[in-house]
Amino acid sequence: MVNTAPEWLLLFDIDGTLLRTNGAGRESTRRAMLDVYGTEGNLASFHFGGRTDWQIVLDLLEDSPYSEDEIVARLPLYHDSIAQHLSDLIATFPVEACLGGVETVRALLEQPNVALGLVTGNVASTAPVKLRAAGYDPDWFPVGAYGHEAQVRAALPPLAMQRAAALYQSPFAPERVIVIGDTPADVECARAAGAWAVAVNTGFEAREDLVNAEPDVLLEDLTGFLEVFPRFTAGD
Ligand SMILES: [Mg+2]
Known part of the structure; x- marks a missing residue:
């Protein structure tokens, strides 16, 4: 039997989304x-x-x-x-995973139709250090685009999408990509790539600013993600 590529690519921001380094x-x-x-x-x-x-x-x-x-x-x-x-x-420092982060990522790893990646302002050298400190295995995110690769965040999702396409030998259409982050800049970079935007209110932004960025979904934290994910896949 031939392994089929995952249908969905979920690209997570790190700071304020998966974890907080608290200084x-x-x-x-x-x-x-x-x-x-x-x-x-x-x-x-x-x-x-x-x-x-x-x-x-x-x-x-x-x-x-x-x-x-x-x-x-x-x-x-x-x-x-x-x-x-x-x-x-x-x-x-008291580094901590954001509420629901580790549990949600672990659950997503069990789903064969889902590929995980990172889109983060962090340079590639610091991302794994932060992830490990908060209880994530960096290997859970086999593709990523990082903060030393572009000045502008909007350039990062296309890079991650290209890398995922190469890894899984199958392209991910933008409507099969969800960018998950805690700032208006995360929402904007999703929009620029034609991807879905999920905002989480676990970072350092005013909730009102996240609302004004008009994400497709605004969650208080990642505990709600598995509940809303089927909304995106409903058309399958
Ligand atoms: Mg962030």
Whole structure:
């Protein structure tokens, strides 16, 4: 019997959606900024809000003497530095999975018609560190698109979709892709790719801002996801 490719691709954001690092992300950002750029810029008052790490570094250094080219040229160093710092310090922060996250992902792994992936502003080097600390196995998400690969988040879902198509040797039409995230930027990147957008209110956004972003579904947390997923598959 021939194995059939999964029909659905579910792309999860990390911070505020699957987990909360409760300070570890910010502190590793601070240390990597100091290492690589010699300043943390305006980090103290900065709202990460669904931006890619690429964009975050540019924003933090907005008032610095560095040119954009100089900042971008150092991103590979930042990629390595932040992973090292995060690995060193993460055990000292109360990292936690968002409500229902681990249980929902585990249940989805049992469904043969579903493929899982990541679309995250994190650089690829920090994503697995955060996932492990919160009780997720990074291998549960065999494809991903990361925050060092594009300045703009909207460029990430198409990358993840291409990678999933290559892995499963079958393309995923946008109407078979669901992007799950905690910010208006997650909803926007889903829209740009023609995918469905599920927003979860477990991050750091005002609920009103999520409502105004007009996701297809707004959940208080991931405990509700398995209940709404059949709505998407109802036409099958
Ligand atoms: Mg997020």
